Amino acid sequence: MAKAVRRPTMEDVAKLAGVTQPTVSYVINGTANISEEVTSRVHAAIATLGYQPNMLAKNLKTRATETIGFLVPDITNIYYSTITKGVERALRERGYLAFLAVTGYDMKVEQRYVKSFIQHNVAGIIVAYSPSDEKLYEFIEHTRIPLLVMDDQPLNPNIPTVQLCNEEGGRLATEHLISLGHKKIAFASEPLVKYPLHQRLQGYENALNKAGLPISSEHILIAEKQPNIFEMGYNLGCRLLRADVNAVFATSDHLAFGIIKALTENNIRVPEDISVIGYDDVPMADMITPPLTTVAQPMEAMAAKGAELLLDIITGVPCETQVTLLPSLMIRKTTAKKDNSCAVVRKG
Template sequence: MGRRVTIEDVARAAGVSRQTVSRAINNKREISPITLERVMNAVQQLGYRPSWVARGLATQRTHTIGLVVPDITNPFFPEVARGVQDAARAAEYNVFLYNTDESAEREHQILYSLASQPVDGILLFGSRIDDSDLTTFAESYRPLVVLNRRIGHPGVGMVLVDNYAGARLAVEHLINRGHRHIGMLAGPLASPSSIQRVGGFRAAIEQHQLPLQDSCIVPGPPTLDGGREGAEQLLYHHPEITALFAYNDVMALGAVQAYIESGYRVPDERAVVGFDDIWIAELVHPGLTTIRVNKYEVGYRAAQCLLALMEDPMQCPPAVEIGVELIIREST
């Protein structure tokens, strides 16, 4: 109850003009220390809080960024989100969160609705829309940072996880362990990170002149069941395969489950390596060998990039490269 305290009220109470109050709270100087204090007192007493919305309308900036992820429930993203939040908070930005559910249509909706302003910039992670759509989008909309996409466009930043190197590390590790028939659970084919990981996988296999049929690379949803089913399918069609490289840890976990349920011992008879190093990878039994990605860093640096972009929306920031690391545990 009670009307909102406006800047006018403060001005009246302090015996100055609105503009002076505005100057005070945004410490623009151009204001004498004494009036500044007078104003600040009035602010305190009335409990005045400037309206973010009104300010947004006047300045055309809302101090808000939008974070778009496929699904916050996917264990990869909470840490990323956390990184984003922390970076945003440091700069006094708020962050909106949206889930696309891996659906391009849904993603379009969100992006479209984001255009009607609430945000100053967008962080697009795990995008599933195609490159041309993304480019036209980047052209018409505000600063944007994308994950694992190469878009050479002023005003858009890129964060690139080294998927290719990660996949190679994984495969080489498997080869070192003596495996010669290696399969891959490729995840969602539409995803660029899947393409990159498959690329690294193929390259490593070929370099070592190991046999590889296309049917040893099976796509599937990046979920536990996706991993389980992929592994079962491979078990059936390619029983010679003794090791699996999975698109991500969740799929890898599913694969391990499938193996165990089918009576194989991991890692003695079948080995599995995942990707991401999500929190639980070290808790399961056997502990999951995986490629670690610093997820917090991904979020944090992406947000920083976006923040910089918002200062100067026309620059072409260098891509932020995120390195990866092989973490060996018991599943290989």
């Protein structure tokens, strides 16, 4: 059986350098004036032994770290992976590291990670989605660790947030379809457990009301929870085959991809027979055939602004604590003017 490798300690460094252990600590932390000759000996001993300081032990003494806890639900989703890369880059540019926690929308996992953040004395926490339980925000606030929320609206208005105006996005998508002559427009969404999805539905309904079009419960299609969002979209697309609609607003590009696949397999042409618009503007949206019309979210801007805002709060820099970013419409090839000579054939 292989023996466990013993990691070098500060005591080992002190013996090799011929100094006391407190002197090694002073050199590492820069907390005392140590001669250049002694400092060189300590650094040489550290290099020889491959010693790495125990940052957790240091943090327990100083109560300060350069690590930010970052909660996301899923990094296989391009939206969240883009946000994650943007936050990590923005933190790193200011000398901080991200402690990434992928929760899978599991409340117990969320709580476990937050407790781990606390144990590691993170300097702050970013939550980049609507957690399973609003009480998670209360728990974090009780610890007095600086908190920033992205793309969600906590009940407590004092929690700093960087939001995307999802109601505006829902309105943009629906008004675009209305401008093309569509009057029977479906709203297709994953389960409405997240605040942004409710806001997109509100924007959809507001646009229909403004245009004097009826809001039909038959046209609001909410998927059952599934682990694969593409399959969720595909199943919604199959349900659309039985709906009397000529356009659909999908609340994410991934849902739209699945919807288009289901329609195409059933000889429903996009956009000739039915127009489809997505939401997010992930990179694949411009690569599928036909390219997806969608609502673009400023994901990179939100990530950078969120990281910047939290670090300003941590360092005491005066800053705006409630930031809202606006989406924009990306018109491509999956939406077109309604052709009155064409109609979707309802099946089943």
